[in-house]
Amino acid sequence: MRYMLTYDLMESARNTNQWLGATANAMASYPLFSMVPNPMFSWVSAWGEVTERTYERMIVKPDWGIRTFTCEDGKDHLVKVETVVERPFGDLIHFKVHGREEQPRKVLLVAPMSGHYATLLRSTVKSLLVNCEVYITDWHNARDIPVSSGKFDIEDYTLYLVDFMREMGPDTHVVAVCQPAPLTLAATAYLAELDPKAQPSTLTLIGGPVDPDATPTEVTDFGRRVTMGQLEQSMIQRVGFKYKGVGRMVYPGLLQLASFMSMNAERHTKAFVDQIQRVMRDEASDHDAHNRFYDEYLAVMDMPAEFYLSTVERVFKHREIARNEFVVAGHKVDMGKITDVAVMTVEGANDDISAPGQCIAALNLCTSLSDSKKASHVEPGAGHYGIFAGRSWRVNIRPLVINFMNVNARKQGARKAANKNTAA
Template sequence: MRYMMTYDLMETARNTNQWLGSTARAMASYPMFSAMPNPALNWMAAWGEVTERSFQRMAVKPDWGIRTFTCEDGKDHLVEIDTVVERPFGDLIHFKVAGREEQPRKVLLIAPMSGHYATLLRSTVKSLIVNCEVYVTDWHNARDIPVSAGKFDVEDYSLYLVDFMREMGPETHVVAVCQPVPLALAATAYLAEQDPKAQPSSLTLIGGPIDPDAAPTEVTDFGRRVTMGQLEETMIQQVGFKYPGVGRMVYPGLLQLTSFISMNGERHSQAFNDQIQRAAKGETSDHDSHNRFYDEYLAVMDMPAEFYLSTVERVFKNRDIARNEFTINGHKVDFGKITDVAVKTVEGANDDISAPGQCIAALDLCTGLDNSRKASHVEPGAGHYGIFAGRSWRNNIRPLVIEFMDANSRKPAPKRKAPRKTKAK
């Protein structure tokens, strides 16, 4: 019961801070105070505005915000988000551009389940929707999943990927980002043995911990330093009475957010101080650079406890993937069985989460794959976020990934047309 009380205490603190911000904003904006010009009142209203929005967004899933797409015909076409496969812990969704011919490339974008929602890949989706049919794994917030739905660990996650790949078919190009990289590789190897005809055409692995020991970072050092007992005792809590998942053991999103912010505490503190100053001067808007970033960054989701703990134990501590000892439902997965899926790894030279060397280890594990079907790329000067959503992705990495897909497609490569300006809105 103490875990449930702790969970509710964190939610109470969030609610209280949101209320304090709202109250400060309302009081400082009271018309009577306009007769007494005082900079402190403007600052109080600005503090309230920033505080209320910051704590409110922590409990809200961001919207994808991809509503229309300008096609080659010069017209804006509606973008519909269709649910292709619906499951308790996550859905397979399709960004369908209404009225547009089906694109030759079918891409499965595997989003991480690591605190943030799949919407973290919004810009990645926008860049791929230009000439691809984009499907995304949309993971659910564990606090909203009833206990009756059962557990969800790394093996269950891998089996979800297997089912999604089967649903999409062998012409699919899989792109895994960050945390799911090792599990995407495991799901592909599982299919290579159990259902070879359902294997995807290509597998692009971006900035993931295939072998965490290949290049130590603060994340891998933490994984080695802490014991599983310590993690279970300090990180795992029980969902409170407010949500449908009451009683489910989770790694709370608010606790994860505390860890995220503490890694760059001074930078975040300065960013919020600057935003308060801008708000006091009337220089802020709903879609300014600060709000665009923090609306996504502060929106966090609870992670199933068994998924978090099994990730730390099996991927980081025991290195089951790196040692080719990973099992799914009692079946030992052999990465050497991957012989018909082209594999490409992408790393950022300045990635401090999955440092260069951790992801490229996947190519050595694929002993049955011909070298001509292996590829790797290290992006100079790119950090973790940049290799899948920043300038490095848009300008350098995305074209290489598209080229890799075309070179390893089970369908004829699409004819190239004269480039025209397209954009997602």
């Protein structure tokens, strides 16, 4: 499946389904059919509307949609997305709130490169904008990156994070969400040894697979069962002729989405059937709960093949970070070099992707870090999504993270001991 033909056939199938949905909606909505008492035409029209929207969203990068922000003065202030550092595979962007004083906390959100755009963290960004200066890693779709830009694997990802942290300075609070947690830990250790003045003040790791074997899940079991040869043969394709990255080896976003959907096929099927019924009854809207969720969930991006394969091989199979054997650009990274960065881990008790125990392993790797600079939290009843974007994040986790930042901010001088709630 390495050839462009396969990639183009997959895109053609997506495009055909979008066209079928648009055609069904247009034909079944013909005014004359409203005189027919049979509800079939209403159903076909609703099916077409939902189908067209579903397949259209798969190739569209969602907008951040954060245009204004209401500050303490009661006024709406414009929010501008500014590019701070521009790179081929990803940018560092800043949400600048015009007319507002600079906030005391400078936060770098490290978004995952796992098939979805950084906009998946939109609600996380909005919640932190209340009293933080928010920056985020905005990774690019690999299909739009020319082959001339070179490769991009987990070492390159780590070096990108190193450069972003250097750009932001030592008063930064870094929050890594899900997949980048182990690489963000490695980037922090890299700076601790080679450029200690650029270390962030705090590092918060949320639901990430620092040690995938600590608590096995379906994801880690898959990584163990499948060989690298099987993955390369079955998952990797070349970008087709339609995009700037033509010829680049990628793990296609559409293939990733198919895997996601198949894991909970019954739930997704019910969601779409229910949405068709709502459209028939004129109870749906552009911004209802279904469309808000699936407009983001269905928007997928291709990953560079080197990044996907090296993640599976080095993070999950060989557990290089968990064993403190990770090498970046010929330099062996030692997590024990972290001595001046407060580290906190957050896990969800019901997380079936990165189960409790996988993330807290980071604290054991920081052997030279005092207990007063370590903290952990396990959120009862929370799944993977909820610990960074759901009610659990807003009500319980976000206040804990903000307090952790306040207590361990370098400019405050002496630090107080952080509360520690270790995983059971």
